[in-house]
Amino acid sequence: MAELQSSRLPELPEAAYYISNFITAEQEALILEEVSKLPGGRWKVLTHRRLLSLPSQLTGTARDTLIDAALPRFLAKPILDQLKELEVFKDSPHSAPNHCLVNEYQPGQGIMPHEDGPAYHPITATVSLGSHTVLDIYRKNEEGEREVTPSWRILQEPRSLLITTGRMYGDTLHGIAEAQVDENLGPETIVNWNLLTDKDAFESGTAKRETRVSLTYRDVLKVAKVGNAMKFMNKKW
Ligand SMILES: O=C(O)CCC(=O)C(=O)O
Numbered sequence: 001m002a003e004l005q006s007s008r009l010p011e012l013p014e015a016a017y018y019i020s021n022f023i024t025a026e027q028e029a030l031i032l033e034e035v036s037k038l039p040g041g042r043w044k045v046l047t048h049r050r051l052l053s054l055p056s057q058l059t060g061t062a063r064d065t066l067i068d069a070a071l072p073r074f075l076a077k078p079i080l081d082q083l084k085e086l087e088v089f090k091d092s093p094h095s096a097p098n099h100c101l102v103n104e105y106q107p108g109q110g111i112m113p114h115e116d117g118p119a120y121h122p123i124t125a126t127v128s129l130g131s132h133t134v135l136d137i138y139r140k141n142e143e144g145e146r147e148v149t150p151s152w153r154i155l156q157e158p159r160s161l162l163i164t165t166g167r168m169y170g171d172t173l174h175g176i177a178e179a180q181v182d183e184n185l186g187p188e189t190i191v192n193w194n195l196l197t198d199k200d201a202f203e204s205g206t207a208k209r210e211t212r213v214s215l216t217y218r219d220v221l222k223v224a225k226v227g228n229a230m231k232f233m234n235k236k237w
């Protein structure tokens with residue numbers, strides 16, 4: 001990821017990269033329109049957000065297997081091409097993401113601190129749409145438990161790309177607080193402050209959240225071809 005060096009967040013464990021305006025406002029609007037057209041029944045609705053797994057949910061007893069299928073076009077173009085240009089997934093097993101989780105958060109909603117886990121090659125690429133948010137990053141203590149307070153905060157602007165990999169992927173947890181308004185924003189508290197495009201929007205130190213849709217692109221390690229999955233099913237019967 002040589003081209004990404006200037007986007008690296010050096011305060012964080014190796015490595016996280018932040019790129020503002022990764023997509024244009026037009027591209028953002030088109031993707032949000034396509035997301036809004038997805039059938040309501042396909043979303044999994046949780047109290048704290050709703051989410052959709054594309055091209056499908058992971059399957060198998062360990063819920064770690066993807067049935068081989070292409071990502072919908074609106075998730076592939078232009079984002080996959082741009083990720084390829086940046087060589088983000090160059091060394092991952094399928095050389096590209098094969099899965100995208102679409103999360104939608106209303107103001108006040110968030111996601112509990114978690115790790116992205118072993119089903120994926122350890123690279124996550126997240127595109128934010130519609131609103132900023134603040135991602136809290138937690139260290140683990142010596143017992144491997146999550147520390148209570150986050151050690152770092154990343155401000156994700158709409159249209160930005162955040163990449164996490166390596167020790168950042170494996171040794172930390174991340175979550176989004178259930179806040180209507182993000183507070184305490186500034187160069188001392190936000191690790192990517194210098195890489196923001198629109199610092200003016202956050203200079204007051206507080207920012208009200210709007211509806212945010214995030215696209216989390218990953219490479220699922222285990223992929224089953226549909227033909228093989230059918231064979232497997234036939235054997236069972
Ligand atoms: O919405 C986000 O940016 C975070 C989503 C996330 O952590 C995940 O999908 O694993």
Ligand SMILES: [Fe+2]
Pocket residue numbers: 114115116174
């Ligand atoms: Fe995550």
